[in-house]
Amino acid sequence: MKLRLDPRAKLFLLVLSNLTLFLHVSLRTEIMLVVLLLSLYFLSGKTKSGLRMTAVYLSLVAADLFVIPIAEGFVLNFLSMLSVGIRMMLPCVISGGYAFSTTTVGEMVCAMRKLKIPEVIIIPCVTVVRFFPTIAEDYRHIRNAMALRGIATGNMALLRHPVQSLEYILIPLLMNSNNVAQDLSVASMTKGISMPGVHTSMTEIKMTKTDYLYMVLCTIPFVLFLGGVM
Amino acid sequence: MKPTNKLTVPDLISIGVFTALYFVLVTIATFSSAALFPGFNNVVLPAVCALISGSVYMLLAAKLQKFGGISVMGIVMGMFFMTSGHFIVSFAANIVMGIVADFVAKAGSYKSRKGLLFSYVLFSYGLFGPVLPMWFMKDAYVANLEARGKDAVYIAELFANINMGTFVFAVVATLVCALIGGWFGQKMIKKHFVKAGIV
Amino acid sequence: MIKSENCSFQYNGTDTKALKSLNITVNPGECVVLCGKSGCGKTTLTRLVNGLSPSFFYGELEGSCATFGLQVGRAAIEDYVPVVGSVFQNPKTQYFNVDTTAELAFPCENMGMPSARIKERVAECAAEFGIEYLLDRSIFRLSGGEKQRIAFAAACMLKPQLLVLDEPTSNLDYKAIAHLHDMIAKKKAEGTTIIIAEHRLAWISDIADRYCFFENGTLKGQWSADDFRKLPVETLQSMGLRPLDISPYHRQAVEKSKNRPAGDSPVIRAENLSVGYGKNSPVYYVPDFEIHKGEIVGLMGHNGVGKSTLAKTLCGLLKPVSGVIAPAKDKDRIRHSFMVMQDVNYQLFSDSVREEVLLGAANPEMCDEVLAALGLLEMSDRHPMSLSGGQKQRVAIACAMLSGKEFIVLDEPTSGLDYYHMTQVAQLLSKLKEQNTAVLVITHDEELAAGWCDRVIYLDDKEK
Numbered sequence: 036m037k038l039r040l041d042p043r044a045k046l047f048l049l050v051l052s053n054l055t056l057f058l059h060v061s062l063r064t065e066i067m068l069v070v071l072l073l074s075l076y077f078l079s080g081k082t083k084s085g086l087r088m089t090a091v092y093l094s095l096v097a098a099d100l101f102v103i104p105i106a107e108g109f110v111l112n113f114l115s116m117l118s119v120g121i122r123m124m125l126p127c128v129i130s131g132g133y134a135f136s137t138t139t140v141g142e143m144v145c146a147m148r149k150l151k152i153p154e155v156i157i158i159p160c161v162t163v164v165r166f167f168p169t170i171a172e173d174y175r176h177i178r179n180a181m182a183l184r185g186i187a188t189g190n191m192a193l194l195r196h197p198v199q200s201l202e203y204i205l206i207p208l209l210m211n212s213n214n215v216a217q218d219l220s221v222a223s224m225t226k227g228i229s230m231p232g233v234h235t236s237m238t239e240i241k242m243t244k245t246d247y248l249y250m251v252l253c254t255i256p257f258v259l260f261l262g263g264v265m
Numbered sequence: 266m267k268p269t270n271k272l273t274v275p276d277l278i279s280i281g282v283f284t285a286l287y288f289v290l291v292t293i294a295t296f297s298s299a300a301l302f303p304g305f306n307n308v309v310l311p312a313v314c315a316l317i318s319g320s321v322y323m324l325l326a327a328k329l330q331k332f333g334g335i336s337v338m339g340i341v342m343g344m345f346f347m348t349s350g351h352f353i354v355s356f357a358a359n360i361v362m363g364i365v366a367d368f369v370a371k372a373g374s375y376k377s378r379k380g381l382l383f384s385y386v387l388f389s390y391g392l393f394g395p396v397l398p399m400w401f402m403k404d405a406y407v408a409n410l411e412a413r414g415k416d417a418v419y420i421a422e423l424f425a426n427i428n429m430g431t432f433v434f435a436v437v438a439t440l441v442c443a444l445i446g447g448w449f450g451q452k453m454i455k456k457h458f459v460k461a462g463i464v
Numbered sequence: 465m466i467k468s469e470n471c472s473f474q475y476n477g478t479d480t481k482a483l484k485s486l487n488i489t490v491n492p493g494e495c496v497v498l499c500g501k502s503g504c505g506k507t508t509l510t511r512l513v514n515g516l517s518p519s520f521f522y523g524e525l526e527g528s529c530a531t532f533g534l535q536v537g538r539a540a541i542e543d544y545v546p547v548v549g550s551v552f553q554n555p556k557t558q559y560f561n562v563d564t565t566a567e568l569a570f571p572c573e574n575m576g577m578p579s580a581r582i583k584e585r586v587a588e589c590a591a592e593f594g595i596e597y598l599l600d601r602s603i604f605r606l607s608g609g610e611k612q613r614i615a616f617a618a619a620c621m622l623k624p625q626l627l628v629l630d631e632p633t634s635n636l637d638y639k640a641i642a643h644l645h646d647m648i649a650k651k652k653a654e655g656t657t658i659i660i661a662e663h664r665l666a667w668i669s670d671i672a673d674r675y676c677f678f679e680n681g682t683l684k685g686q687w688s689a690d691d692f693r694k695l696p697v698e699t700l701q702s703m704g705l706r707p708l709d710i711s712p713y714h715r716q717a718v719e720k721s722k723n724r725p726a727g728d729s730p731v732i733r734a735e736n737l738s739v740g741y742g743k744n745s746p747v748y749y750v751p752d753f754e755i756h757k758g759e760i761v762g763l764m765g766h767n768g769v770g771k772s773t774l775a776k777t778l779c780g781l782l783k784p785v786s787g788v789i790a791p792a793k794d795k796d797r798i799r800h801s802f803m804v805m806q807d808v809n810y811q812l813f814s815d816s817v818r819e820e821v822l823l824g825a826a827n828p829e830m831c832d833e834v835l836a837a838l839g840l841l842e843m844s845d846r847h848p849m850s851l852s853g854g855q856k857q858r859v860a861i862a863c864a865m866l867s868g869k870e871f872i873v874l875d876e877p878t879s880g881l882d883y884y885h886m887t888q889v890a891q892l893l894s895k896l897k898e899q900n901t902a903v904l905v906i907t908h909d910e911e912l913a914a915g916w917c918d919r920v921i922y923l924d925d926k927e928k
Contacts, residue, residue, distance in 0.1 A: 049347065059408065117303075134348050141566050155272060155333075159341045162281020163288065165562055168604045170289050173810065179781050180811035183802055184824040184863070198449070203813045205320050206457050208286065210849055211809055213328070213463060216282040218557035220275035225514055226618065227545035227574035228560070229274040237569035237582040275520065456815050461847035462477075 038078035042146035044246040045134040048072065051253050052126035060260050065126065066096070067256040072129045075249075079137055088129050095122035140164050141238035148236060158228065162219065169215060170208070177207050272333045283325040284338045288345060290318045291392065308435045315389035315443035319450025322385050327454055327464040330375045332367060335384070339363015339391055346394065355394025362391035378451055385447035389439055465657065466490040466513055466626070470527035471536075473508055473517060482508040484681040485527065492625070495648075495658040495671050500678035501704040501882045502854070506661040507630055508681075512536050513659060514628045515544035532625055546575065549619030553631040553880065555611035564606070564614050565599045571621045585621060593617050593647050607767050609640020616647050627651060629660045633667065634880030635806075637767045637908045641667045663882045665700075666710045669693065677703060704884035707911065716914035717764065723919035727756035731800065731871045731902040732778055737787035739770060739777040747785050750774055750923070757870060760893050760903045762913040765923035771906045774923070775873045778904070779803055802864040806875040808856045812848040817859055820848050826868030834865050837895065854885055861892050864901075871902045878909045890916040 040048075052072065055065055069092055076085030098118045102111075138146075140161060147157050182188050186203055193200045272280075294314035299306040325334055343359035366388035373380020458464045466489065473483040483505045490496050498506035511517035512529045519541040529536040532547050552558045561567040565586060572582040590596045595613055603611060612632060619627060627648075633641045641664075649671050652658055660668060665675075675692040677685045687695070697707050707713070733754035740747035748770030755761055763771050776782045777789070780797030791797050805811055814820040817840055822828050835841045838858045843851065848859050857877065864872045874893070878886045886909065893916055896903050907913060913920050 131348055140562055155277060155337060156340060156344075158274065158277040159281035159284055159337055160344065161560070162278050163285040163341060163345065165560060166282050166285040167289070168562075169556075170285060176805065176807070176810040179776070179803070180805065181813075182781060182798055183779065184811070184813075184867075185799075186813070186824060188798070201317060201449075202453060206453065206813065207810050209320060209324055210457075210461075210463075210812075211807075212282045212286055213279075213324075214809070215557050216275070216279040218552070218554060219282075219560055220278045221516060221520060222550075222552060222558040222615075223278065223560040223570075224274060224520065224541055225516070225545065225548070225550040226560070226571040227542065227622075228570075230542050230545060230574045230576075233576045235573050235576050235578060235582070237566070237573060237579050237586070239579050457847065457849070460815055461849040463849065 037080045038075065038245065039137070040075070040079075040249065041240050041242045041246045042134070042138050042142050043150070043240075043242060044250055045130070045138065046146075047250050048130045048253055049127070049134055051257070052130040054257060055126045056123055058257070058260070060257070062096075062099070064256045064260040067259075068253060069126055069129060071249075071253050071256075072126065072133065075133050079133075081133070081136060084132065084136065088125075088132065092122070092125055092129070095119075095125065098122075139238065141236065142240055145236035145238045145240050148234065149240070154234065165219070166212075166215070170212075173208055173211050174204070177204055180207075270331050272329075272331065272337070276329055276331070276334065277337070279328060280325065280334050280337050281341070283321050284341045286321050287318055287338065288342065290314060290321065291342075293317070305431070308431050309438065311389055311392035311435065312438035312442040314392055315385075315439055316446040318389075319385060319443075319446035319448070320453040321450070322388060323381060323447065323450035323454045324458060324464070326370055326375050326381055326384075327458065332371050335367035335370060335388065336360075336364045339366070339388065342391070343394075355392075358394035359391040362387055362389075362393075366391075381451065382444065382447045385450070386440060386443040389443040389446075393435070393439075465492045466529070466531050466659075468509075468512070468527070468529040471512065471529040472526040473512060473523055475508075475517075475521060475523040478523075481681050482523075483512070486529075486683055488676065488683060488686075490657060490659065492657050493652075493655045494673050495652050495660070495668075496674045496676060497665065497668055497672045498659065498661040498676050498678060499663070499665060499705055500684075501884050502663075503852075504678040505681040506676075506678050509678075510550075510628045510630045510659060510661050513626070514548045514550045515539060515541045516550075545571070546622050547624055548626045548628055549622065549624035551612070551615050551619050551627070551629045551632045553634050555608040555615065555635055558615050559603050559611065559618070562602060562604065564601050564603055567603060567614055567618050568599075568621055571618060575622065589617050589621055592650070593620075607640070608635050609637065609643060609767060612636060612640065613643055613647065616644060620651065624656070626657045626659070629658070629662070631661055631663065631880055633662065633664055635876070638667075639766050645671070663706055663880060665706050665708050669708050677705075679703075701883050704882050706883050706886075710910050713910040713914040717762070717910050717917075717920050718922075720762070720913065720917060720920040721922050725754050725756055725919070726759060730754040730756050732790070732797065734778070734784070734789040735787060737774075737777070737789060738785040739773045739782065740785050741773065741782065742785075746770070748773055748923070750787075753778070753921070755871065755902045755904060757900045757902050758897055759919070760897050760905065760917050762917035762920040763904055763906045763923065764908070764913060764920055769923040771923055772875060775803065775875065775904065775906055778871070779873060800869055801871045801873065802867050802869045803873040803875065804857065804860045804864055804877060806877075806879065808853075808860045809849070811860055811863075812856060815847055816845050817848055817851075817862075818844040820859055821862045821866050823863070825863070825866035827866055830866060834862050838862050838892070854881075854888070857889070858892070861896070865896065865899060869901075871904070872896055873904045873906065875906045876908070877905065878907065878912050883911075886912060 055068065073085055073089050076088065095118050098115065099122065102115055144157060144161060181203060187193055187196060187200045291314050294310055294317060298309045298313045302309050325338065339359045340363060343356040346355040346359060366384040369387060370381055370384035468486050468488045471483065471486045472481050474481045498509060500506055508517065511521055513531050515536065517523060518525050518537055525537045534543050534547065559567045561570055568586045568589060569582045572585055590599055595617060598610055598614060603614065632644060645667050648658060652671055662668060672689045674689065675687045676683055693708060700707060734750065735752050737750040737753065738747050739750065765771055773782065777784050778797065779801035780794040783794055812820060814823055818831065821835065822831060832841065835844055838861065840858055840862060848856060877889050881889065890912055893903055893905065905917060
C-alpha cells in the first residue's frame with residue numbers, strides 16, 4: 036500500500052526542514068532528517084524522483100566530507116561553499132518537492148479550507164495551478180507564430196534582441212491571459228464560485244496515526260540536537 | 266455585482282492568472298541567472314526578475330485599480346515559493362513587500378505613474394527571500410571550515426568581498442532593474458492595452 | 465419559464481443597442497434555437513437569461529426579462545446558479561479545475577453540499593451521460609469534444625430547470641457534435657428547458673421546437689421547427705444562416721476528394737510521411753501529399769487524426785518523424801509558409817494594423833492595396849486587439865498576403881461563423897488563389913469544402 040500523508044502533515048515537515056537552516060543543526064541531525072524525508076518518496080511510489088534526490092544529496096555530503104578538507108585557493112573554496120549552500124537548501128527542496136508532487140489540487144483546496152484560509156486566497160491559488168499549462172501552450176503557439184513571421188528565429192535571437200523579443204512574447208501572452216481570465220470568471224460564476232456561505236470539498240482529508248507518527252519521527256532529530264545528544 | 270472597491274471573484278481570477286505569469290517569469294529569471302551568473306544566482310535573481318516582469322505587474326495594477334490585488338499576489342507567490350521548496354523567509358518577504366507595495370500604489374490611486382513605479386520597486390524586493398538564507402548559511406559554513414582546522418584569517422579574507430559588497434550590489438541592481446523594468450512595463454501598457462481599449 | 469417584455473440592452477462603451485425591445489416567451493420544457501449573424505444579439509439574450517448581464521457584462525438595461533421568476537438586473541448572479549446551467553463556446557477556457565471529476569464536483573462544492581452527496585451526484589451524472597471513462601482525468605489531455613461533454617455535464621450537476629448554450633459546437637467535429645446532441649436530447653426528454661444560440665443548425669434540427677431569428681438586435685421572426693425546416697436553402701442563405709441539411713455538401717466534399725492535384729511543380733510534396741510531436745505522443749501516417757500554386761485544398765477528418773500536426777510539419781514548425789518531404793529542410797519550409805491560426809490572437813504583435821501587416825512583409829509596397837482589398841484600410845491605425853474576431857482574422861490573412869509566401873495554411877478559418885461571414889472568408893481564400901498561392905484549409909466545414917475547395921484530402925484514423 037502506498038503511503039499518503041495529509042497535506043497538513045506535509046506542511047509541518049516543510050516547516051521542520053526550514054528549521055535546519057535557522058538552528059544550524061549538525062550534519063548528523065540533517066542526515067537523519069533527510070533520510071526520513073527521502074523515505075517518503077519511496078513509500079509513496081515516487082521512486083524515480085526519490086533516487087534522483089538521494090543521489091544529489093549523497094554527492095553533496097561526499098563533497099563536504101572529502102573535498103572541503105583539502106580545498107585550497109579561492110576557486111575551490113568558492114565551489115565548496117556553493118555545494119554546502121545547495122546542500123543546506125536541500126531539506127527544504129526535498130520536503131517541498133514531496134508536498135508538490137503528491138498533493139492533488141482537491142487536497143490542497145480542502146486543506147486550505149480546513150486551515151480556515153479565506154476564499155480570497157484560495158481562488159487565486161487554484162487559478163494559478165489551472166493556468167500554468169495554458170501558459171506553456173500559449174508560449175508554443177506564440178513562438179510558432181514568430182517563426183512563421185521570421186521574428187527572433189534561432190536560439191540566440193532572443194538574446195540578440197531581448198527587448199523586442201520580450202515585447203513580442205509577452206504582449207500576446209498577456210492579451211490572451213486577460214481573455215482567459217474573463218472566460219474563466221464567466222464559467223466559474225455560472226457554477227456558483229461566488230456563492231455566499233460555506234464551500235465544501237468533495238475530496239476529504241483526515242489526519243491519521245501515520246501522519247502523527249511521521250511528524251513525531253521527523254521531530255526526533257531536532258530534539259536530539261537541541262538536547263545536545265547529537 | 267456593481268463596480269466596488271472590494272475584490273470580486275473576477276478580480277481574484279485575474280490575480281491568479283497574472284500571478285501564474287509572474288511565477289513563470291520568476292522561474293525563467295531563476296534559470297537564466299543560474300546559467301549566466303552561477304554562484305551568484307540568488308543575488309542577481311531579484312534584479313533579473315524585476316527587469317522582465319514589469320508589464321505583468323503594471324497590467325494587474327491598471328486592470329484592478331483597487332486595494333488588495335498586489336497584496337494577494339504577494340501572498341500567493343509566497344505560498345507557492347514555500348511549497349516549491351524555497352526557504353520559509355521567502356514567504357514572509359513576499360507577503361510583507363506585497364502589502365507595502367499595495368499601500369504605495371494606493372497612495373497614488375493606482376494611477377500615478379511614479380507611485381506605481383515605486384510600488385513595483387518595493388514589490389521586486391519581495392524576491393530577496395532566497396538571498397537571506399545566505400547569511401544563515403555563512404555562519405554555518407564558517408563554523409564548518411573552522412571545525413576542519415582552516416585558518417581563521419584565511420576564512421575572513423574569503424568572505425571579505427562576498428558579503429557586504431554582494432548585498433549592496435543586489436539592492437542597487439534590483440533598484441535599477443526594477444525602475445527600467447517598471448518603466449518598460451508602463452510603456453507596454455500604454456502602447457498596447459490602453460490603445461486597444463482593454464484597460 | 466422565460467418571459468421578456470420590451471427588453472433592451474446596451475453594453476457599456478458601445479453606441480448601439482445589442483438587443484432592442486425584445487418580446488419573447490419560452491415555455492417550460494421547450495427547446496429554442498436562437499440564430500442570426502454574428503453580433504445579431506443572440507449571445508446577449510443568453511446573458512440576460514443566465515444573469516451574466518448586467519452583473520458581469522455591464523450595460524444599460526430597459527424593460528424586463530424574467531428567468532423562472534428571477535428578474536434580470538435585480539436578481540444577483542448567485543440566484544441563477546441553482547436554476548440555470550450554462551455552456552459556452554470555447555472548450556479550452558470554460559473549466560476551472562484541472563481534473564474532470566473536480567470540475568463536475570465544483571458546482572456542488574460551491575453550494576456547500578457534503579462530500580458523500582457530491583460523490584454520489586458525480587457518479588450519477590457520469591452514468592447518465594455515459595462519461596464514466598472521462599472521470600479522474602486531466603482536462604488538459606482531453607479533446608475539444610470531450611471537454612465540451614464535461615462542460616455540459618458540469619452544467620447539469622445542480623439539476624437546473626434551464627440550460628443555456630452559447631455556440632457550444634463552434635470548435636467541434638461531427639462526432640463530438642453527435643455526442644453533445646445526445647446529451648441535450650436526454651435533458652430535453654426529462655423536461656429541461658433549453659436555449660441554444662447557434663450558427664450550425666443541422667445537428668440540432670430534431671431537438672428544436674422553435675427557431676428565433678435575430679438581426680441587428682431585433683427578433684425578426686419565429687418559426688416552429690416544422691415550418692423552419694420547409695424554408696428553402698436560398699432563404700436561409702439570404703438571412704445569413706447555415707443549412708439545416710448538410711448531407712449534399714458532404715457528398716460534394718467526398719466527391720472532391722477524388723480530384724487529383726493540378727500541375728507538375730508542387731510547392732510542397734511528401735511521401736510515406738509520419739508526423740508527430742516525438743516521444744510519448746501519437747504518430748500519424750500520411751501516404752502522400754502534394755500541393756500546387758493556385759490550388760485551394762481542404763484538409764478534413766475528425767479531431768485527433770493529425771490534421772494540425774501534418775500542417776505544422778508541412779510549414780516546417782515540426783520535423784517529420786520519418787518519410788520524404790521536399791523542401792527537406794525545416795528552415796526552407798518555414799521561409800515559404802505562413803499559417804493563419806485558429807486563434808489569431810497569438811499572431812498579432814504590433815500596436816497598429818498597418819505595422820502588423822508590414823512586420824516581416826516581403827512586399828511592403830502592396831500594403832495599401834491589400835488593406836483596401838480586405839476592407840481594413842480605414843482601421844489601419846487601430847490596435848489589432850481592438851478589432852472584432854473576423855477583422856483580426858483578416859489582418860492575419862493580410863499578413864499572409866504581404867509575406868509573399870507561396871504556401872498558406874488556414875486552421876479552421878470558418879469555425880463559429882454564420883453563412884454570411886463564411887462566404888466572406890471563402891472569398892478571401894479565392895483572393896489568395898488568384899495571387900497564385902497554394903492554400904491549405906484545415907476545416908470541419910463541409911459547406912466551405914464543397915463550395916470553395918478545389919480538392920479535399922480526408923485523413924482518417926485507420927492510417928495511423
